[in-house]
Amino acid sequence: MGVAIEEMEHLQVVSLLLTVLGGAPNFRTQDFPYEIDIYPFPLNIEPLSAHSLAKYVYVEASRNNINLGHPENQSPERQAFLQRLYKFLPVQKANQIGSLYGNIIDLMNNVQIENKEGWIEQLENIRTSGEVDHFEFFKEVFLGKSEGLAVGSGASNV
Numbered sequence: 001m002g003v004a005i006e007e008m009e010h011l012q013v014v015s016l017l018l019t020v021l022g023g024a025p026n027f028r029t030q031d032f033p034y035e036i037d038i039y040p041f042p043l044n045i046e047p048l049s050a051h052s053l054a055k056y057v058y059v060e061a062s063r064n065n066i067n068l069g070h071p072e073n074q075s076p077e078r079q080a081f082l083q084r085l086y087k088f089l090p091v092q093k094a095n096q097i098g099s100l101y102g103n104i105i106d107l108m109n110n111v112q113i114e115n116k117e118g119w120i121e122q123l124e125n126i127r128t129s130g131e132v133d134h135f136e137f138f139k140e141v142f143l144g145k146s147e148g149l150a151v152g153s154g155a156s157n158v
Contacts, residue, residue, distance in 0.1 A: 003134055010126045017123075020113055041090055053142040054088035060138055062098050062131040081143065097134075101127035 015025035041055050058066055066085065074082070105123050108116060140146040 003137060006129060006134070010129075013122050013126060017119055020119070021111065050088045050142070051090075053138060054085050055090075056138040057085055057135065057142050058089055059096055060098075060130045060134040061096060062135070063096070065131070065135055081139070085142070097130040098127045101130075 018025055041059075046052050066082065101123055105120055105127075108120050108123070113119065137146070
């Protein structure tokens, strides 16, 4: 619920920015699939599973959080997490929430609007909340360590 509320707050910021830039907020639904090329994975409504959670972990992570990189420089716990994550991921694309917001921030440098620094700060806050808070939340659920998972519910076996 907390992530959903934060996402609605993010929608508010982006919608207000659109109006400042001369656009209009758009709340109409799109048909599935959405603009496929911007999503790291096909967008499907699906049950909670290790596969669906792995996608959320990946999408919210910064590149540093999920970089397989040099295993010799990683703790055994991190190596185990990354191995488990990539076991459940479909083929990855480069797009992640943080990188998409990074692109928007880069584009903001080319526009002239009042309080540009304030808007960039808000966009950076959104990117950070995903790459830190949301990533950690989905990682804990994926690993079955979230306090929200009731013992004996079977959820921790995801």
